[in-house]
Amino acid sequence: MEFQFLGGASEIGSLGLVIRDQGRTLLFDYGMTPTDPPTYPRPAPTNLDVAFLSHAHLDHSGMTPLLSRVPRTELVATPVTIAVADLLTRDALKIARLEGYLPPYDPNDIRNLHSRFTAVDRKGTFRWRGIEVELTPAGHIPGASMFRYRGEKDVLFTGDLQTIPTHLVGPALPVECDVLVMESTYAGREHPDRKEVERTFRLKVEETIERGGKVIVPAFAVGRAQEVLMTLAHQGYVVWLDGMARSVNEIYRGAPEYLADSKRFRRALDGVHAVENSGERRHALREADVIVTTGGMLDGGPVLYYLGELYKDANSSLLLTGYQVEGSNGRQLLDEGTMTIDEVRIRPECEVLKFDFSAHAGHSELVKLVRTTKAKKLVLMHGDHRELLADALEPEECEVVMPPNGQRFTV
Ligand SMILES: [Zn+2]
Known part of the structure; x- marks a missing residue:
């Protein structure tokens, strides 16, 4: 061979x-x-x-x-x-x-x-x-x-x-x-214990909401966004979802045998508000405790809109959930504390943390x-x-x- x-x-x-x-x-x-x-x-x-x-x-x-x-x-x-x-x-x-x-x-x-x-x-x-x-x-x-x-x-x-x-x-x-x-x-490389990651992730979400901030969770549309939504389910947070993950959710809904627990998946999604068009983003920003959105490495997608609105708010937090490749905005933010939106370099004042949901x-x-x-x-x-x-x-x-x-x- x-x-x-x-x-x-x-x-x-x-x-x-x-x-x-x-x-x-x-x-x-x-x-x-x-x-x-x-x-x-x-x-x-x-x-x-x-x-x-x-x-x-x-x-x-x-x-x-x-x-x-x-x-x-x-x-x-x-x-x-x-x-x-x-x-x-x-x-x-x-x-x-x-x-x-x-x-x-x-x-x-x-x-x-x-x-x-x-x-x-x-x-x-x-x-x-x-x-x-x-x-x-x-x-x-x-x-x-x-x-x-x-x-x-x-x-x-x-x-x-x-x-x-x-x-x-x-x-x-x-x-x-x-x-x-x-x-x-x-x-x-080893991963930290997943249960512990989820626990600290939810604690950070609660802490942010309690101090009057919003949580932005950039997540890849395929797999990661859904895992994050299931982690956030039934905690009493108001969660909005933006980006291509919505279409992926529909495909997963139609294929229950491919999910660990299709009923739990459906119930988790039932509590999530979808941003149907760009006009709804302002509304989502006002209503949400947590916004789960693409793109996961901050290089494009609706996340840039939400960050543009919230990056100066020290009460809010940005919780990264995926690998940040060399040269991406996400990596630059983790390494140097800066990122670029519309060719303007910014230094976000909101809290920035990364969680291993690999x-x-x-x-x-x-x-x-x-x-x-x-x-x-x-x-x-x-x-x-x-x-x-x-x-x-x-x-x-x-x-x-x-x-x-x-x-x-x-x-
Ligand atoms: Zn893969």
Whole structure:
């Protein structure tokens, strides 16, 4: 079997893994890196048989519309992933145009891709032309799947994964394999206890409301916003939601089997006020105790409106809930206390704190997962400190490979 990463081997973003086996060519994920400017992986092979999409986040799905130009290629994902990926790729196209970049695909590609998708349920099996691939839940976000490809060897491709149960989604359910291709976002880093994070998060919300302030919670639209809303549910706060998360909520509502507890999810959302249009933002600002809004790294989206109104208010607080990439407004705010809105640099006087609501397994959980699968060979991807995971495993446990992008290697 021959493997080749088109991108995303040694970094978080632009993931794509080609597996060539017994005359077949398979692709696992095909993402982009939504930075400013965006970056893209190497071109996909033109003789592709099937592509598998682990989940909808753009670093895994962002280039899939281009696959509609590859003749006869099928694309396999869960129904939730298909629906959310459609939303995110359309949005990526819009953002590329707004920011003045030439998008790598057009709306026709997104439309054409739809007829190529085969939906497979969360624990289903895909069979086609002798190819057999089992899906198993990856945790992370609703619809996220790991793929077990039964070829010359048994290969498990994890995509992004989370092994602890969260409010929104159940844990990853790993299976045994010969070769494990695993994400390593949190190699060398552990998460704080999630219950404790939630407790301090709610305490900070209460403290802010008591002193007469408002809470702004920037959150990624897919997964994070919903997890935050469930954490805030039934506490008596007036919560408003703005941005694309509203559309994602509707998709999740329609797919109860992909949620940890669909009744709790629905009840949590029932108490949330939605900002339907930009005209309602002023109203939300007046009424809300807490505003949950995109974008999660403060680089765009409605959060900039709310921050523009509240940044001078020392009673209010801004509670970041996600990873803040190098070069983002969120990172600049955490590191230097400043950020930029409409090309004006500001120094917010409201309280700024970051909470770890990560949807990725931490270092120890990843090590445990490797042992659960009993893999003899471990291919690490999707991480910039993969060696820290390799160091944590005994040489006799499994052979660890950390390939560079582009290089073909056999397993
Ligand atoms: Zn992801």
